[in-house]
Amino acid sequence: MGTQPSTDRGRLTRQRIVAAAAEVVAEKGALGASLDEVGARAPASRSQLYHYFDDKNDLLLAVAEATNDTVLDGQQDLFDHLGTWDGLVRWSDALVAFLEERGGKGGCPIANLLGQLGERDDAIRAVLASGFDRWEADIRAGLAAMVSSGELRPDADVAWLASSTLASVQGGLVLSQARRDPLALRRALDGALELIASYRPI
Amino acid sequence: MGTQPSTDRGRLTRQRIVAAAAEVVAEKGALGASLDEVGARAPASRSQLYHYFDDKNDLLLAVAEATNDTVLDGQQDLFDHLGTWDGLVRWSDALVAFLEERGGKGGCPIANLLGQLGERDDAIRAVLASGFDRWEADIRAGLAAMVSSGELRPDADVAWLASSTLASVQGGLVLSQARRDPLALRRALDGALELIASYRPI
Numbered sequence: 001m002g003t004q005p006s007t008d009r010g011r012l013t014r015q016r017i018v019a020a021a022a023e024v025v026a027e028k029g030a031l032g033a034s035l036d037e038v039g040a041r042a043p044a045s046r047s048q049l050y051h052y053f054d055d056k057n058d059l060l061l062a063v064a065e066a067t068n069d070t071v072l073d074g075q076q077d078l079f080d081h082l083g084t085w086d087g088l089v090r091w092s093d094a095l096v097a098f099l100e101e102r103g104g105k106g107g108c109p110i111a112n113l114l115g116q117l118g119e120r121d122d123a124i125r126a127v128l129a130s131g132f133d134r135w136e137a138d139i140r141a142g143l144a145a146m147v148s149s150g151e152l153r154p155d156a157d158v159a160w161l162a163s164s165t166l167a168s169v170q171g172g173l174v175l176s177q178a179r180r181d182p183l184a185l186r187r188a189l190d191g192a193l194e195l196i197a198s199y200r201p202i
Numbered sequence: 203m204g205t206q207p208s209t210d211r212g213r214l215t216r217q218r219i220v221a222a223a224a225e226v227v228a229e230k231g232a233l234g235a236s237l238d239e240v241g242a243r244a245p246a247s248r249s250q251l252y253h254y255f256d257d258k259n260d261l262l263l264a265v266a267e268a269t270n271d272t273v274l275d276g277q278q279d280l281f282d283h284l285g286t287w288d289g290l291v292r293w294s295d296a297l298v299a300f301l302e303e304r305g306g307k308g309g310c311p312i313a314n315l316l317g318q319l320g321e322r323d324d325a326i327r328a329v330l331a332s333g334f335d336r337w338e339a340d341i342r343a344g345l346a347a348m349v350s351s352g353e354l355r356p357d358a359d360v361a362w363l364a365s366s367t368l369a370s371v372q373g374g375l376v377l378s379q380a381r382r383d384p385l386a387l388r389r390a391l392d393g394a395l396e397l398i399a400s401y402r403p404i
Contacts, residue, residue, distance in 0.1 A: 029318065031234050105321065111376050115317030116231065118379055119307065129380040136377075163377070163386055164393030168366065171373030171390070174313050175338075175365070177320055178331040184365055188373070191366030195397045 002053040014052045017042045018062045022070075025063055026109075030116040035059070057121055064117070064124050067109045068131030072138070082142025085151050088196065092189040095169065099182040107177035111170055136166045143196070156199035168192040204255040216254045219244045220264045224272075227265055228311075232318040237261070259323055266319070266326050269311045270333030274340070284344025287353050290398065294391040297371065301384040309379035313372055338368045345398070358401035370394035 005011045020041035024033040035056055039049055053059040072079075078094055081087030099106075106112075110131045118125040140162035146152040172188030207213045222243035226235040237258055241251055255261040274281075280296055283289030308314075312333045320327040342364035348354040374390030 029231075029233050029322075031231050107317065107320070108376075112317050114376065114380050115309065115314050118309070120231075125380060125382075129382075132377055132380050160389050160392065163389040164370070167373030167377055167386060167390030167393070168369055169373065170376040171369030171371065174310075174316065174372040174376070175334055175369055178316050178327060178334050180327075180331075184369060187362050187365040188369030190362065191369070191397050192393070194400075195393050198396075198400055 002058055003051055005052065010052075013044065013048060014062075017044050017049060017052060017059070018066050020044070021059050022063045022066055025060070025113075030060055030063075030113060033060075057124070060117060060121070061124050061127060064113055064127040064131075067113055068127065068134065071108065071110055071131065072134055075135075075138075079138040079142070082139060083145030083149070085146065085197075085200070088142065088146075089193065092193060096182050096186050096189065099173070099176055099185055104176045104180040104182045108170060108173045111173065132166065136162050139165050150201065152196070152199045153201055156196075161196055161199070164195065165192040204260055205253055207254065212254075215246065215250060216264075219246050219251060219254060219261070220268050222246070223261050224265045224268055227262070227315075232262055232265075232315060259326070262319060262323070263326050263329060266315055266329040266333075269315055270329065270336065273310065273312055273333065274336055277337075277340075281340040281344070284341060285347030285351070287348065287399075287402070290344065290348075291395065294395060298384055298388050298391065301375070301378055301387055306378045306382040306384045310372060310375045313375065334368065338364050341367050352403065354398070354401045355403055358398075363398055363401070366397065367394040 005014050017038065021033065021038045024037050024041055028034075028037070033056075035046075035049055038044070038059065039046060042048075049059070053062065075091070075094075078087070078091040082091055110128050114125065114128045118128065140158050143152060143156065143158040143161055147154060147156055147158060152158075168188040168191055169185070172185030175184030175188070176182050207216050219240065222245075223235065223240045226239050226243055230236075230239070235258075237248075237251055240246070240261065241248060244250075251261070255264065277293070277296075280289070280293040284293055312330050316327065316330045320330065342360050345354060345358065345360040345363055349356060349358055349360060354360075370390040370393055371387070374387030377386030377390070378384050
């Protein structure tokens with residue numbers, strides 16, 4: 001790993017480089033992105049780039065971490081209310097609304113990086129896996145709270161349901177990306193919600 | 203589109219080029235694959251490549267079509283028995299077993315191409331979407347047969363369940379690829395199966 005910044009100014013410079021790199025990666029793909037282009041976009045000199053990052057892979061690792069944060073921080077308000085049935089429905093509606101705004105395009109940024117780099121760089125794969133782990137943990141915590149409050153029955157296997165729900169999100173995003181149509185995500189989430197609903201007390 | 207071959211020999215040459223291109227894309231990524239490398243691998247001369255394909259994009263389109271066929275033809279025997287509950291379980295077990303053999307690696311080849319090319323080339327995106335459409339249609343036909351035979355209730359919305367099930371497959375593959383662990387696919391498929399099972403007659 002390159003040098004971690006010790007000053008606020010250094011941290012801002014590093015953040016600016018990572019943000020520029022994330023943009024270039026989104027436009028050109030992880031393999032097509034060049035350090036020259038990241039430097040021009042940031043802007044940052046070659047010596048600044050190599051001060052903070054060992055090489056392109058090290059920069060892509062930072063992009064992966066930043067991608068996790070962007071995706072998960074963007075849902076934090078929704079995650080905070082996942083502990084009720086209404087909050088769960090609101091979260092699923094928000095995901096579909098977000099995709100509708102984009103015309104079904106783009107897919108999940110974490111999954112997109114995984115598809116490009118997951119089989120090439122094991123450290124980056126592990127970072128992206130940790131993003132999915134955090135996401136799944138937030139869903140699981142919400143479902144566990146619903147069990148505690150009695151909104152779900154005690155026999156609900158929240159670890160299984162959380163993993164299965166996140167898979168529905170990811171797969172729904174893949175199919176929607178292919179079809180340019182948010183319907184697949186809506187159907188996938190309706191499936192996940194109906195499965196969870198089957199564990200509500202009768 | 204490049205020239206479609208009119209002779210058996212031409213068809214074989216074209217197939218050999220596409221197969222070589224699919225290998226190079228799997229190894230180097232779609233953007234990293236070069237025509238030179240495809241030519242060397244096939245082997246095929248530059249003039250042969252340009253006889254059958256207009257350019258690299260045209261070749262990638264053929265790779266996308268071949269990828270659909272590989273993924274779907276590989277499941278055809280399983281699809282043929284999707285019209286019973288036992289066949290559905292066997293199909294899901296086979297997907298998990300296939301992923302276990304690979305140590306959770308690799309993800310879905312159709313989704314991998316989509317992640318690399320879906321936002322860059324709309325013709326290729328449409329081909330990959332048609333692969334998912336065929337896959338979903340096979341699942342839907344199986345579920346419809348189960349409704350006809352009485353294994354599922356008439357109120358089962360087979361279009362929704364088929365789409366939701368394919369999303370579970372795709373999302374389970376994404377999470378398993380990230381974690382190098384087939385568990386996420388197993389959990390996602392168990393979710394899909396339990397949802398379908400809720401439409402069995404009581």
